[in-house]
Amino acid sequence: MDYPHLFAPLAIGSAVFRNRIFASPQGFYNVAKDNLPSADEVAYYERKARGGFASVCVGDCIVEDATGTHYPFLIRMEDLSTLPGLAAIASAVSRHGAVASAELSHAGMYARFVKYPDGSVYGTDSMKNANAQRDTARGGDLYGPVYIADGKYGEVLEMPEEMILRIVEKFGKAAAWAKQCGFGMVTVHGGHGWLLSQFMSPYINTRTDHWGGSFENRMRLPLAVIASIRKAVGRDFPIEYRVSGSEANPKGYDLDYGIRFAEAIDGKVDIIHISAGDHEDDRAMIVTHPSMFMEDGINVKYAAEIKKHVKTPVAAVGALTDAEQMEEIIESGKADIVQLGRQSLADPDLPLKARTGRTFYINKCLRCNTCLEHTGSIRSLRCAINPEIGFEREAKIPRPAARKKRVLVAGGGIAGMQAAITAAERGHEVILCEKSGSLGGVLRCERDVPFKRRLDEYLTRQARRVTDAGAEVRLNTEVTPELAQSLSPDVIFAALGAVPAIPPIPGVDGANVAEATEVYVAPDKCGRRVAVIGGGLVGIELSIYLDGLGKEVTIVEMQPSLVTDGAGIDFLSHEDALNTSDIKIYRGTSVLEITERGLKCRNDSGEFFAEADTVVIAVGQKPLREQSFALYDCAPEVYQIGDCVTPRRILTATQTAYTIARDI
Ligand SMILES: Cc1cc2nc3c(=O)[nH]c(=O)nc-3n(C[C@H](O)[C@H](O)[C@H](O)COP(=O)(O)O)c2cc1C
Structure with missing residues (x-):
């Protein structure tokens, strides 16, 4: 004991x-x-x-x-x-x-x-x-x-x-x-x-x-x-x-x-x-x-x-x-x-x-x-x-697969892993292909963030559950239509994820510009002063993380408020963390240009310049829909799940993956 x-x-x-x-x-x-x-x-x-x-x-x-x-x-x-x-x-x-x-x-x-x-x-x-x-x-x-x-x-x-x-x-x-x-x-x-x-x-x-x-x-x-x-x-x-x-x-x-x-x-x-x-x-x-x-x-x-x-x-x-x-x-x-x-x-x-x-x-x-x-x-x-x-x-009623199907899961992020677990536990033959070298998806980038420790543990646990359930995992394997067809699956889960959205701001391709996932992985590559474009959950949490690492952080958000997509109480806790930090926030502010010295901005009070050594883009994700559509003809049943439908929250990814995988 x-x-x-x-x-x-x-x-x-x-x-x-x-x-x-x-x-x-x-x-x-x-x-x-x-x-x-x-x-x-x-x-x-x-x-x-x-x-x-x-x-x-x-x-x-x-x-x-x-x-x-x-x-x-x-x-x-x-x-x-x-x-x-x-x-x-x-x-x-x-x-x-x-x-x-x-x-x-x-x-x-x-x-x-x-x-x-x-x-x-x-x-x-x-x-x-x-x-x-x-x-x-x-x-x-x-x-x-x-x-x-x-x-x-x-x-x-x-x-x-x-x-x-x-x-x-x-x-x-x-x-x-x-x-x-x-x-x-x-x-x-x-x-x-x-x-x-x-x-x-x-x-x-x-x-x-x-x-x-x-x-x-x-x-x-x-x-x-x-x-x-x-x-x-x-x-x-x-x-x-x-x-x-x-x-x-x-x-x-x-x-x-x-x-x-x-x-x-x-x-x-x-x-x-x-x-x-x-x-x-x-x-x-x-x-x-x-x-x-x-x-x-x-x-x-x-x-x-x-x-x-x-x-x-x-x-x-x-x-x-x-x-x-x-x-x-x-x-x-x-x-x-x-x-x-x-x-x-x-x-x-x-x-x-x-x-x-x-x-x-x-x-x-x-x-x-x-x-x-x-x-x-x-x-x-x-x-x-x-x-x-x-x-x-x-969920109380076990649901073994009535007929064992060959299931291909394309993408090993949150949704893909959940689909693979649920389908394999029901007795289907599951192959999970992941383009990168590990399971977990985009949120793996937050592994060193102290307040996201539980999230990384969750991803690790889910990865273990995938193999425990008997799914075959193929890492460093991108699912192309050719590969999908060659595997002759009965069912495909397209869980391809999304890529960072890059706003068309002059200077966005500068050497001092990075996107949020890169900064999460290597925050030390940022200069002392960091300007984060985007005050959604990603931008806010990244800013709190960077503030904790001693960076001088400025958030610039176009909307009049932050975390408009967050839960009420979640907003309270993020607000509390922001209030107890040194992060500077500009709401209702557009970025006109990114230069080597920072951001040229405009809001109701007029134009101003926010000094920064590094500029981080955190304005959301663009779903890989086209890549998913390319798999539509590769199996009789095809389901698109997770961020490649629309980037949303963890709940949507786990819920749709689970419910669909319970029904196939
Ligand atoms: C969804 C939800 C519903 C809750 N409902 C009640 C309730 O009906 N009565 C109550 O005394 N506390 C309620 N609580 C508070 C919990 O009992 C608990 O005190 C609180 O969530 C802190 O514990 P935790 O950190 O383990 O969640 C609720 C909490 C949650 C998250």
Whole structure:
């Protein structure tokens, strides 16, 4: 056993946890209109249990819909019709030996949505004044600890005592339902800025009655909720309390306060789960979901400190992907449990793989936040490097090839490798030809970039999986129509990729001009001052890398904003990295000419010159479509995948390659 501490079982009351790795609360964001968790939702949580997690938590089950919903399509814990779906999730999780937990939530003054029994919804994600559009006659007001005229989502009313008492009761009732449905634990969501943290916050809760003001009064609601749940579920049923150890922003509380809070609930709950940050503050949001620019396990420090002050088992969460590190956290006593959020999507099999000596094959989360982005954009989950996420039901059914086909994959980048793996694992005969001397494609150029370490590991792992799956790999082999025809394939995947787009700027062919991939590979060839043309993801990440190497970097972007193609939260983390760098940025600026001394530019303020020793082109990629079209007549079935369709993100490449290769 490689990780004896990580795999030591833990018994708490009536629950036995088979190891110390919990799947942290993650909402599904797409219950059906009738509130029944869908079969997809059941499969989503089941997948994590099947992968060996000791506990799987269903995120954000709302205890009172009329006042507590921050998202329209969440499980509602007051609606009888929810029960069969809840029971289905609980049994799907427990049948694999994991403890199912339901996270009980109320968003308080951030409850942007009201969902009514007829299924209608008020409020939207982005409206500053969602409250104005609420149907107050049906109870759509926002309530928090105190009156706020201009809250983040509009006017907030002070929660009257009778409502507080009602919500306390609803937490208890929801916990009883969870238990009745077969859940083995409940998790109280007392962190990330939601109702309970609003009441415990010394900054927000300035009430003058016995629910606010002093520490003792601010603790009244969290303690009343715990007592209500305890009464409903009994002594033996584990209660986990999730709280931010520090809210990590100037308007939030700090670790000292987090310690004080944990001491106040010590012994009253069974697990104290220490997260960090606050959803409703942009800076703190990237603390709650640490970005790729932050170190692994960056929030464990909060749990480790709190653990010194309490007797209750403590769980740590945040940017955990590495089994070695998790083992160290448990062994050294920093925490008793580790919780994985995004990593449980990148690889739900992490526990099984770590336990059975297959650590190399653990797909480590890139922290690209593709998952979070999709909870908003399509109300569903996706993972850039795990194409099964969002397709768990389909993926559960093995699909051996009905007829073995000869499959030629042209191109060994992200899409080509995924197609080869999926096709070969299904039993097809696969030949993967790659023009260059190694698999991995264009993103291999980022191998030395510290915040892209996980990406390079992913490419290495995928390359190994290609051969493990039995595909034949031919390196330094370009697929021409002649070669393709000579191999007589039944199926061709054209995964030829793209080449850098070169803008028609005078001077672009100068000796001081390089394109982004070249600079990634040999940054030392750049001079001290570097001007990057293009403020998309590539230009920004390259600039952050070069800034870290001590270069003086200037980004020139034609559009008025940067990373217009990035995910919302991803943008926050890139913005944060840019703000903490010395990079100079010109938005809304055209480059008129490149000279030996730098860039002649123009923007609304007129023309100016940006001095640079090296100029880097990062304006995007041009798909190798024509080369792919040339292969169209070389096999009965031809599919174009990856960047040679249109250069997009990793998700698109893995997803299309996987789904098509599953169907051939
Ligand atoms: C897609 C997604 C959904 C999440 N949903 C919830 C949720 O419903 N409730 C909650 O308390 N936290 C939620 N979180 C936060 C995670 O539980 C976790 O605290 C956070 O992602 C940091 O851990 P990680 O770095 O392992 O991802 C969610 C995170 C992600 C990425």
